[in-house]
Structure formats: C-alpha cells, structure tokens
Amino acid sequence: MTESLQSYIGGRWRDASGPEYTTEYPHDGSTVARLHAATAADVDEAVLAAEQARRQPAWAGLRHHERAGILYRVAQGIRERAEALAQLQRLDNGKPIKECRALVTSAAGTFQFFGAAAETWEDTVTPSRGDYLSLSVHEPLGVVGAITPWNSPIASEAQKLAPALAAGCAVVFKPAEITPRMAIELAKICQQAGVPDGIVSVLPGKGSVVGDALVKHPLIKRIAFTGGTTVGLGIQRLAAEKLMPTSLELGGKSPTIVMPDADLDHAVAGVLYGIFSSSGESCIAGSRAFVHVSLYDEFKRRLLDGVKRLRVGDPASEDTQMGPLVNLGHRASIERYVQLGRDEGGTVLCGGERPRGGFYDAGSYYLPTVFEGLPNSARMCQEEIFGPVLALLPWQDEADLIAQCNDNMFGLASGIWTRDFKNAWRIGRALQTGTVWVNTYKLFSISTPFSGVKMSGYGQEKGRLGILEYTSQKSFYIGLNEQPMPWALS
Incomplete structure (x- = not known):
C-alpha cells in the first residue's frame, strides 16, 4: 500500500510546493510512499519560521535542563x-530488519546522551x-541546516538533530530524496515531545x-x-562565501x-562484517584488506568460505545479513x-554479479564480491565504490x-587485526x-567523537563536546577594580 507523506514546514504539516514523486522499496521495486518535493520557496518559509521560533521564550528562554527534558522525551518516543x-x-532503503532495529x-x-550533555553543561570561569x-x-548559532544520506537515515539524522537542539538551535532538515x-x-x-513549532x-x-x-x-x-565528497566540496565552496562553519562527513x-x-x-x-554488512553501503566500509603474505592464502580461503555462507535475501527476514542495494541506479554504479576492476587486471574470486531467480530479479540485489590481483594504485582501490566489493x-x-x-x-576509518597492542598503537x-x-x-x-581527515571531511559528530559545533563562543570580562582605570586619569 502506497502512503502519502507530507513535509513539516515551519510548524505545519503540508505538501511541499514542488512536483510529486515516489519512493520505492529496494527489495521488489514497489512504490511505498508518495510525496511532493520541496522548493527554494519552501526552504525560505521554513528558515524564516525557524528564525522567529528560536527567538521566542518558549525556546530561547529554556534552561539547559529544560531542553534536556525535551530530548529525553524524544528518546522515549523513539523507544515507544x-x-x-x-x-x-x-521499506525506505532495504536494510535488513535487524540492522534497522539497531539504528x-x-x-x-x-x-x-545529548539530553544528559545539555543538562550537565558547564561554561568556564577562566583564570584571571x-x-x-x-x-x-x-x-546557540541560530538556525542550522542538516543534510543527511540515504544509507542510515535515522541514526544520521539523530546525530545532527540532537546536539543542535541541545545547543538551543533551530534545525531545517533536508533528508535524502529517496529516503x-x-x-x-x-x-x-x-512535535509530540514538546519541541515548539518552527x-x-x-x-x-x-x-x-x-x-x-x-x-x-x-x-x-x-x-x-x-x-559524497563531490557534493561536500560544493557545499564548502558556497559556505565560504558566507564564512559559514560546516561539518562534512564524506567518503571513505x-x-x-x-x-x-x-x-x-x-x-x-x-x-566480512566491515565490508559486507549494510551491503557495503557505508562510508566506513573496510573495502581494502591488506593481509600479510605469511597467512594470505589461509586468510583468503577462510574469507571466501565465509562469503559463501552470507545470507543475501529479503530484508524483512530475521536471518538476512545482506539486503538489496538502495536502488537499481546504484547497483549499475x-x-x-x-567491470573496471576486471579491466584493470583484477581477478574476481567470488560474486561479481547479481543473484538470479525469484525475488532477486525484482530487487536491486548484488552478490558480495572479492577481488585480488590489483595494485593499491588501481582506481578500484582508490575510489569509493559504496557497495559490497572488497x-x-x-x-x-x-x-x-x-x-x-x-x-x-580519503581518511575516514581503518582497522588492525593483531595480538600485539604495541604494534597496533604504533601503526594506528x-x-x-x-x-x-x-x-x-x-x-x-x-x-566518542567521530570525524575524518583529508577528503573524508572535517568537523566533529558525537561526543560530549559535539554540542560545541552548534554554538559560538563568547568571552566576558567583569571588572573588579575599586578605582577608575588609571589611563583615563593620567
């Protein structure tokens, strides 16, 4: 059954002003939602309403613990x-149901967490x-924008919305079009937890x-x-014209x-978990496995045995480990x-094709794929694939x-497998x-804070100090001198 969705604009639920479009369930291509796309005029309406709402006593006048109470109620609402x-x-993006529950x-x-961080927030008396x-x-900075991806929506959105609200900001969200x-x-x-309209x-x-x-x-x-990094670079260029701060979690x-x-x-x-969970649709996916030559053959044998046992199937099934890719276009990518990896001289050890038959033919499924024989300089080892390819x-x-x-x-994440802590520390x-x-x-x-380096972006998410990303710092000097400033009397 297709559901009609509305946008939430300045405290009102309504259809956005743009053309109608639909979203599809990656498992079988069926239409699951119908809604209107937002326009620049909708953005302007939402931002103006947010600017007005954030200045009202119902939001600006809240103490830290009162904002924390709202965040606690949001957490409870999610759990309920x-x-x-x-x-x-x-239904939004085809993730296996167990993974959706974890998100x-x-x-x-x-x-x-950010409710607790807000409630216990302390500013600083600096040494005089x-x-x-x-x-x-x-x-609080004021009105902030959050732009989130399709691969883990509810977790990504919470990681932006919660600290921004904890800081006292208003937030205009742009979720991924397809999720x-x-x-x-x-x-x-x-809204139900008491966040004021707008x-x-x-x-x-x-x-x-x-x-x-x-x-x-x-x-x-x-x-x-x-x-993606390309979009992030475009955002940064536009932000530079306003001297506007950004946080960018990009590719890996x-x-x-x-x-x-x-x-x-x-x-x-x-x-196996690092690359094939989430069907590899993860910025932190461990897509390059460097294995010491002394155990390469044994590792490869065990790895391929493990890949063969992975359960690729219906995301509604409790047994599924890998669901479909997000859509047919992404599978084509x-x-x-x-094919590029093959053209570069790599050998496909397993996968490298779509599963066939039954529901596989209707959905955007792709088998877990392992390559060998490519140098690290190959494009397939340098560029983010965002899929189940190792x-x-x-x-x-x-x-x-x-x-x-x-x-x-890129420089987002890495993994080390060793029994020697000192080696792990040195290499890490x-x-x-x-x-x-x-x-x-x-x-x-x-x-624990999360951020990238190089073209994986910058700026911090998570961690107690994540709230600082949504604030501006201000210094106060309060004179305690009994006599007037001597300069003016000299």
Missing part, C-alpha cells in the same frame, strides 16, 4: 515506536590575569534544489552534511590490516566498478604497508584516519 520505525526504515536503538541513545572576572560562554521517511517520523516525535522543519527533495537553497540562505548559520576507502600474529577467526569475521592486497614490509594505506585521498598512530579499530570494526559509541 521502535519496531514500527525499524519496519519503516526497512533505531542508536537514535534513541543519541537523544538521551588582572583585577577582573573572566568567563567563556557558548551560545525521507525517518526525518519525517523524527519531526513527529519532536524549531524543526523537514524538507525532502533534490539536493540541487533544497540543499543549495539551504546552504545559500543568509539566515542559515551552519551546515552539517553527510554524503578504509583499509583493514591483518598482521602476521592476527587471530584469523576474529580477523576473517571482522573483515557498482557493476561499472566491478579488494585483497598482500603485504610484507610494514613501512610500505603504512604508505599504501595512507596513499588515498601512523594511519591517516579519523577512527582506528583494533580487533573489531564498525563499532560506535555516541560518547
């Missing part, structure tokens, strides 16, 4: 609707160097229309973006390193990269290993990535 939200996310749980935890009291305080549902549902929960708006639509209008709007004081081509002393059971399981690369010399891992435009410090996992992969905590 957890299963329904997970099922809706499954919903994560979103609730994000709101709870004279006859005065000096303080450093932080104030608008979670942002819409979060707006409903925020403080949150959700405007689905094209990035070239809604995103550009949001970035360019003079009242938008910050953009938080997760998505993350290396995972298997050391000679690695526990192969752990390493194989971790590499993956197929072009696989390159195996043997290594022998540690200095060359580190050089190859770092020889990439040498890797040019924002996150290093040791004997694990793709684990996250909302209390």
Whole structure:
C-alpha cells in the first residue's frame, strides 16, 4: 500500500510546493510512499519560521535542563515506536530488519546522551590575569541546516538533530530524496515531545534544489552534511562565501590490516562484517584488506568460505545479513566498478554479479564480491565504490604497508587485526584516519567523537563536546577594580 507523506514546514504539516514523486522499496521495486518535493520557496518559509521560533521564550528562554527534558522525551518516543520505525526504515532503503532495529536503538541513545550533555553543561570561569572576572560562554548559532544520506537515515539524522537542539538551535532538515521517511517520523516525535513549532522543519527533495537553497540562505548559520565528497566540496565552496562553519562527513576507502600474529577467526569475521554488512553501503566500509603474505592464502580461503555462507535475501527476514542495494541506479554504479576492476587486471574470486531467480530479479540485489590481483594504485582501490566489493592486497614490509594505506585521498576509518597492542598503537598512530579499530570494526559509541581527515571531511559528530559545533563562543570580562582605570586619569 502506497502512503502519502507530507513535509513539516515551519510548524505545519503540508505538501511541499514542488512536483510529486515516489519512493520505492529496494527489495521488489514497489512504490511505498508518495510525496511532493520541496522548493527554494519552501526552504525560505521554513528558515524564516525557524528564525522567529528560536527567538521566542518558549525556546530561547529554556534552561539547559529544560531542553534536556525535551530530548529525553524524544528518546522515549523513539523507544515507544521502535519496531514500527525499524519496519519503516526497512521499506525506505532495504536494510535488513535487524540492522534497522539497531539504528533505531542508536537514535534513541543519541537523544538521551545529548539530553544528559545539555543538562550537565558547564561554561568556564577562566583564570584571571588582572583585577577582573573572566568567563567563556557558548551560545546557540541560530538556525542550522542538516543534510543527511540515504544509507542510515535515522541514526544520521539523530546525530545532527540532537546536539543542535541541545545547543538551543533551530534545525531545517533536508533528508535524502529517496529516503525521507525517518526525518519525517523524527519531526513527529519532536512535535509530540514538546519541541515548539518552527524549531524543526523537514524538507525532502533534490539536493540541487533544497540543499543549495539551504546552504545559500543568509539566515542559515551552519551546515552539517553527510554524503559524497563531490557534493561536500560544493557545499564548502558556497559556505565560504558566507564564512559559514560546516561539518562534512564524506567518503571513505578504509583499509583493514591483518598482521602476521592476527587471530584469523576474529580477523576473517571482522573483515566480512566491515565490508559486507549494510551491503557495503557505508562510508566506513573496510573495502581494502591488506593481509600479510605469511597467512594470505589461509586468510583468503577462510574469507571466501565465509562469503559463501552470507545470507543475501529479503530484508524483512530475521536471518538476512545482506539486503538489496538502495536502488537499481546504484547497483549499475557498482557493476561499472566491478567491470573496471576486471579491466584493470583484477581477478574476481567470488560474486561479481547479481543473484538470479525469484525475488532477486525484482530487487536491486548484488552478490558480495572479492577481488585480488590489483595494485593499491588501481582506481578500484582508490575510489569509493559504496557497495559490497572488497579488494585483497598482500603485504610484507610494514613501512610500505603504512604508505599504501595512507596513499588515498580519503581518511575516514581503518582497522588492525593483531595480538600485539604495541604494534597496533604504533601503526594506528601512523594511519591517516579519523577512527582506528583494533580487533573489531564498525563499532560506535555516541560518547566518542567521530570525524575524518583529508577528503573524508572535517568537523566533529558525537561526543560530549559535539554540542560545541552548534554554538559560538563568547568571552566576558567583569571588572573588579575599586578605582577608575588609571589611563583615563593620567
């Protein structure tokens, strides 16, 4: 059954002003939602309403613990609707239902964490160097824009919305055009939790229309973006014209390193999870596996055995490990990269094609794929594929290993498999990535900062100080001198 969705614009639920479009369930291509795309005029209406709403006592006058109470209620609202939200996310982008449940749980935890961070927020009395009291305080930036991707909507949106609300900002959301549902549902929960009208708006639509209008709007004081590097660079260029701060979580081509002393059971399981969970549609996917030559053949054998056991299927099934890709267009992009890998001289060890028969033919499915025989300089080892494609690369010399891992435009994440903590620490410090996992992969905590380096972006999400991204710092000097300033009396 196709559901009609509306946008949330300046505190009103209504159809946006642009053309009608539909979203599809990647499992079978069926239409699941119908809605209107937002326009630049809708963006202007939402931003103006947000600017007015954020100045009202109902929002600006709240103390930290009162804003925290609202965030706690949002967290509770997510938990109360957890299963329904997970099922809706499954329809939005085809993730397996177990993964959808984990993302919903994560979103609730994000709101709870930033509620606690807001409630316990402390500004600073700085050490005085004279006859005065000096303080450093932080104030909300104002109206901020959030642009989120299609691969993990509810978690990505919570990681932007919760700290912005905790800081006292108003937020205009632009979710991915093809996965608008979670942002819409979060707006409903925020409304029920007591977030004043106008403080949150959700405007689905094209990035070239809604995103550009949001970035360019003079009242938008910050953009938080997760998505592709090319789009991120465009946002940064526009933001520079306004001297507007941004946080950009962009692409990745993350290396995972298997050391000679690695526990192969752990390493194989971790590499499989790192690249093939989420069907590889993850910016942190461990898409380059550097395996020491002494155990390369054994690792490859175990890895391929593991790939054969992966359950690719209906995302509604509790047993499914890999669902479909997000749509047919994205699958075509993956197929072009696989062909490129072949053209560059790589050998496909498994996968490299669509599964056939039954529901596979209707959905945007693709088999987990492993390449070998490619140098790290190959395009397939340099460019983000954003799909279930792994390159195996043997290594022998540690200095060359580190050089190859770092020889990439991206620097989002990395993994190391070893029994030697000292080696892990040394190599981890040498890797040019924002996150290093040791004997694990793709684990996250909302209390630990997350960011990238190089072309993977910059700016911090998560962590207690994540609220600072949505504030401006202000200094106070309060004179304590008993006598007038001597300069004026000399």
